[in-house]
Amino acid sequence: MKKNIVLFVLFILPIVAYLFFASGVNSFAKLPTLTKSLPEISNFKTDDGKITSLKNKITILGFGGTILHKGNFFNLYEKIYAKNKDFKDFQIVFICPEGTQSKVEDLKNDLKKLGDLKGWHFVFGEPSAINEFHNKMKLVSTLDANSGTETVFIIDKKLNLRGRKGKSVKGDVEYREGYNTKMVSELHNEMTDDVKVILAEYRLALKRNHNATRQI
Numbered sequence: 001m002k003k004n005i006v007l008f009v010l011f012i013l014p015i016v017a018y019l020f021f022a023s024g025v026n027s028f029a030k031l032p033t034l035t036k037s038l039p040e041i042s043n044f045k046t047d048d049g050k051i052t053s054l055k056n057k058i059t060i061l062g063f064g065g066t067i068l069h070k071g072n073f074f075n076l077y078e079k080i081y082a083k084n085k086d087f088k089d090f091q092i093v094f095i096c097p098e099g100t101q102s103k104v105e106d107l108k109n110d111l112k113k114l115g116d117l118k119g120w121h122f123v124f125g126e127p128s129a130i131n132e133f134h135n136k137m138k139l140v141s142t143l144d145a146n147s148g149t150e151t152v153f154i155i156d157k158k159l160n161l162r163g164r165k166g167k168s169v170k171g172d173v174e175y176r177e178g179y180n181t182k183m184v185s186e187l188h189n190e191m192t193d194d195v196k197v198i199l200a201e202y203r204l205a206l207k208r209n210h211n212a213t214r215q216i
Helices: 002-022 070-084 101-111 127-136 184-215
Strands: 033-035 058-064 090-097 120-125 148-155 164-167 173-176
Touching (some): 058 070, 070 101, 120 127, 148 184
16 A cells, blocks of 8 residues: 555656646646547658658647748747657657758758757648648648648647647636747747647656556
8 A cells, every 4th residue: 555655656646746737828637639530641751752650659740831931940949849859759740742842951951950850850742632631630720822831730649639629727718729830929838838738648648557567
């Protein structure tokens, strides 16, 4: 009995406390699911022909379009990627139209000045395929004429779109399906908060699995 109490204090309680304080602005104990079971992005390839998977990854998904606003990417790197890149299951993926490879390469070179891009991927596909995938996300927002958007989205390990929906702990009705990379304050506050919540959720699940394995 004492052993179980000690294990709870050492392993579970800190995670629960982190989850509570991480909820900050959002105040959701768990980030709601907006769209379930998105398809994989296996139809899209990197510039060297490789496939990037969403499954078993916490993904920040974006649609670059043919016009890449570098400032938005820098905002995302500094406010989100730099803080979470050491979490091994965290990644950022941008789907871009075929023909933008050289623009993306220039962008990557600029981003590398901020740090590594190990967990940041760009994949490419035809605009029709990009729009088809975006439609399957069942979003209120749409892509622009260049098959892009300044908004990025949180996809969990089971390929579910996560965001804000319903009443928060404070009783406020909220709905948020994505985060505007142009708005530094939005990335710093709402998105940082929501990413913390989902990472804490998975850390808690890992602790539970670890403790269950030890008991077996």
